[in-house]
Amino acid sequence: MTRHGARRIVGLRAATREELVLAADPSLTERTRRAQASAALARARDAVLERAAAVLPADEVDALAARLDRYGRDAALPLAWLYGDRDDFEALLARLLRTVVDAAGERPHALRRLDRRREIDPEWFLRESMVGYVCYADRFAGDLPGVRSRLDYLEELGVRYLHLMPLLAARAGEDDGGYAVVDFDRVDPRLGTNADLEELATELHERDMALCVDLVVNHTAAEHTWAERAKAGDPFYQAFYLTYPDRSLPDAYERTVPETFPDTAPGNFTWSAELSSWVWTTFYPFQWDLDHSNPEVFAALLEVMLRTANRGVDVLRLDAVRCLWKRLGTTCENLPEAHWLLQAWRGLTRIATPGVVFKAEAIVGPDQLVQYLGAHDREHPECELAYHNQLMVMSWSAVASRDARLPTVALDRLADPPRGTGWVTYVRCHDDIGWAVDDADAATVGVNGFAHRRFLAEFYAGQIPGSFARGAIYQDDPRTGDARTSGMAAALAGLTEARATGDPLLLDQAVRRLLLLHAIAYGWGGLPLLWMGDEIAMGNDDDWTLDPAAGDDNRWMHRPHMDWQAAQRRHHPGSVEQRVFAGIAALADARRRTPELHAIGPTRPVWTDNHRVLAWRRDHPRFGTLLGLANVHDADQSVDAEILGVVRAWDPVDVLDDDRPVPVDAGRIPLPRLSVRWVVAP
Numbered sequence: 312m313t314r315h316g317a318r319r320i321v322g323l324r325a326a327t328r329e330e331l332v333l334a335a336d337p338s339l340t341e342r343t344r345r346a347q348a349s350a351a352l353a354r355a356r357d358a359v360l361e362r363a364a365a366v367l368p369a370d371e372v373d374a375l376a377a378r379l380d381r382y383g384r385d386a387a388l389p390l391a392w393l394y395g396d397r398d399d400f401e402a403l404l405a406r407l408l409r410t411v412v413d414a415a416g417e418r419p420h421a422l423r424r425l426d427r428r429r430e431i432d433p434e435w436f437l438r439e440s441m442v443g444y445v446c447y448a449d450r451f452a453g454d455l456p457g458v459r460s461r462l463d464y465l466e467e468l469g470v471r472y473l474h475l476m477p478l479l480a481a482r483a484g485e486d487d488g489g490y491a492v493v494d495f496d497r498v499d500p501r502l503g504t505n506a507d508l509e510e511l512a513t514e515l516h517e518r519d520m521a522l523c524v525d526l527v528v529n530h531t532a533a534e535h536t537w538a539e540r541a542k543a544g545d546p547f548y549q550a551f552y553l554t555y556p557d558r559s560l561p562d563a564y565e566r567t568v569p570e571t572f573p574d575t576a577p578g579n580f581t582w583s584a585e586l587s588s589w590v591w592t593t594f595y596p597f598q599w600d601l602d603h604s605n606p607e608v609f610a611a612l613l614e615v616m617l618r619t620a621n622r623g624v625d626v627l628r629l630d631a632v633r634c635l636w637k638r639l640g641t642t643c644e645n646l647p648e649a650h651w652l653l654q655a656w657r658g659l660t661r662i663a664t665p666g667v668v669f670k671a672e673a674i675v676g677p678d679q680l681v682q683y684l685g686a687h688d689r690e691h692p693e694c695e696l697a698y699h700n701q702l703m704v705m706s707w708s709a710v711a712s713r714d715a716r717l718p719t720v721a722l723d724r725l726a727d728p729p730r731g732t733g734w735v736t737y738v739r740c741h742d743d744i745g746w747a748v749d750d751a752d753a754a755t756v757g758v759n760g761f762a763h764r765r766f767l768a769e770f771y772a773g774q775i776p777g778s779f780a781r782g783a784i785y786q787d788d789p790r791t792g793d794a795r796t797s798g799m800a801a802a803l804a805g806l807t808e809a810r811a812t813g814d815p816l817l818l819d820q821a822v823r824r825l826l827l828l829h830a831i832a833y834g835w836g837g838l839p840l841l842w843m844g845d846e847i848a849m850g851n852d853d854d855w856t857l858d859p860a861a862g863d864d865n866r867w868m869h870r871p872h873m874d875w876q877a878a879q880r881r882h883h884p885g886s887v888e889q890r891v892f893a894g895i896a897a898l899a900d901a902r903r904r905t906p907e908l909h910a911i912g913p914t915r916p917v918w919t920d921n922h923r924v925l926a927w928r929r930d931h932p933r934f935g936t937l938l939g940l941a942n943v944h945d946a947d948q949s950v951d952a953e954i955l956g957v958v959r960a961w962d963p964v965d966v967l968d969d970d971r972p973v974p975v976d977a978g979r980i981p982l983p984r985l986s987v988r989w990v991v992a993p
């Protein structure tokens with residue numbers, strides 16, 4: 312994409328990818344770009360294989376050549392779009408491929424063996440046996456060696472995928488939960504060493520578990536080595552960041568760029584006295600956005616990805632990818648170039664570390680979401696996993712409104728992930744809940760979108776009479792009226808209120824609500840990801856404000872330190888911890904027995920004759936259909952048994968009811984209050 316093309320933007324609205332292509336230079340079509348990329352790749356190939364022969368045994372050179380031919384063009388075409396107008400484009404591509412070959416040569420033998428296994432089963436991360444757990448290493452077990460000592464606990468939950476929250480060296484003081492990195496190549500000393508990370512990865516692999524780690528590719532801390540060199544006057548590193556001598560351009564951008572933290576960090580630019588410039592800071596002032604139009608940034612982050620992969624990390628969670636590219640007159644979110652960056656990084660990393668996959672962190676609207684899995688006008692391999700933010704939002708919406716109509720409409724609009732990619736399905740995470748309710752979807756079911764978003768934010772903050780929730784409003788934006796939500800699942804699902812009242816019925820309802828939400832996430836089709844503490848119904852950390860590193864960011868209320876005494880109560884029959892832990896562990900066990908939940912093939916919501924019931928179907932091309940039925944109301948419901956026809960089998964069974972035949976009474980399937988059925992052929 313040429314800079315002059317950017318100047319010929321179509322009006323001030325975010326141009327479509329096609330308009331951008333045509334606005335650039337009519338002669339520069341996809342075909343000409345592809346020809347440019349192929350020619351550059353062909354000219355680089357011999358030198359790549361010659362270098363590979365110097366660092367790899369013969370049979371591995373052959374395999375690398377095959378990967379170069381397979382993934383090279385996945386990377387070269389987006390690189391041509393991004394940097395193809397530069398005179399040094401071919402030299403850049405050759406240099407990136409040298410980086411790739413060197414990483415392949417340095418890749419430990421054990422990881423290459425893992426690569427082989429995953430090349431045989433490239434959908435390894437979508438198996439029905441995959442269940443994820445996400446936690447801060449220090450809040451879960453003190454440090455990385457502590458995490459290793461707790462792996463048996465995770466195996467009790469059926470966990471096969473461990474996502475550790477940012478663990479690289481972060482700035483001192485407020486660091487946005489580790490998302491303000493000062494050194495991409497060093498584990499934060501408060502958590503351990505690089506050797507600790509490698510040893511943890513080795514033990515996880517020995518247990519057939521995978522390790523996911525955050526890579527913050529959108530920005531660095533203002534104290535990162537790159538930023539410090541920029542402040543010291545090094546022009547090479549000054550070009551790593553987006554800086555402006557005065558407010559003219561920042562003010563122009565601010566007209567269309569949303570604020571992520573309107574309460575705690577308004578605006579998208581921060582004055583740097585050292586640089587005598589305004590610096591782009593999408594998030595906190597101490598988080599400086601990188602300028603990805605500079606290929607040196609792309610190259611530097613590629614090296615970080617490959618070195619992190621060679622430490623044993625299997626999944627790279629790429630943070631805030633929606634923000635990777637900026638263009639005047641747009642929201643600077645979800646732009647074509649952001650996707651091209653991801654596609655290029657993926658193609659290149661696949662050549663060196665084929666067993667490693669990308670997880671996109673893009674909390675964006677439903678229409679933009681599936682594009683991070685590569686589903687554009689055509690498929691362009693990009694990330695293998697993406698957060699199913701819409702399922703999470705709609706599940707909480709259904710539970711608050713006791714109504715499944717809006718979720719059915721909203722979830723039916725989502726395109727299916729391309730083959731070989733899938734969703735991360737989740738109930739809660741370390742972040743707030745952004746109420747991504749589409750106005751058109753809401754209107755379809757007779758609801759005002761804005762009003763419903765406000766209702767959800769206030770309901771889950773316990774501000775609506777009758778609400779069972781005890782969360783909190785996060786980032787109430789006076790400009791837009793938008794508000795998000797903080798709080799642990801147990802607090803949002805009514806357990807905090809129930810524990811305070813001691814009312815056994817409220818307690819039972821809250822436990823059921825918690826298990827229902829997880830049964831939807833575990834049964835939808837994808838990699839379910841459990842947020843630390845939810846398995847034992849931990850409530851909010853009411854002391855979060857005592858932590859100076861938390862600042863005034865109330866997301867820390869749902870980032871408690873693990874309560875191992877409460878975890879011990881998972882063995883106490885009848886305790887809340889035992890009911891919830893056993894219920895969630897049973898979901899993992901049920902998944903393992905249900906190949907229909909191997910997450911390829913479409914998942915679609917299904918209308919029933921009862922709007923209190925959220926229904927969905929998963930059609931696995933080989934293993935058949937699963938029908939999910941979730942009664943989101945706190946009273947018993949039923950649905951017409953006709954819906955069993957979805958499963959196309961006599962006497963289908965309910966996996967969550969010990970594979971008993973689904974009961975039918977007078978032509979209707981009973982669904983007890985706040986319960987879920989996973990129906991499959993017997």
Ligand code: OTU
Nearest residue numbers: 487490571594631633672673674742743
């Ligand atoms: C991501 O956040 C992280 O998950 C947050 O914890 C970080 O604060 C942030 O990036 C900066 O690193 O970028 O695509 O609403 O949900 O900022 C969405 C707050 C993100 C987060 C949002 C998210």
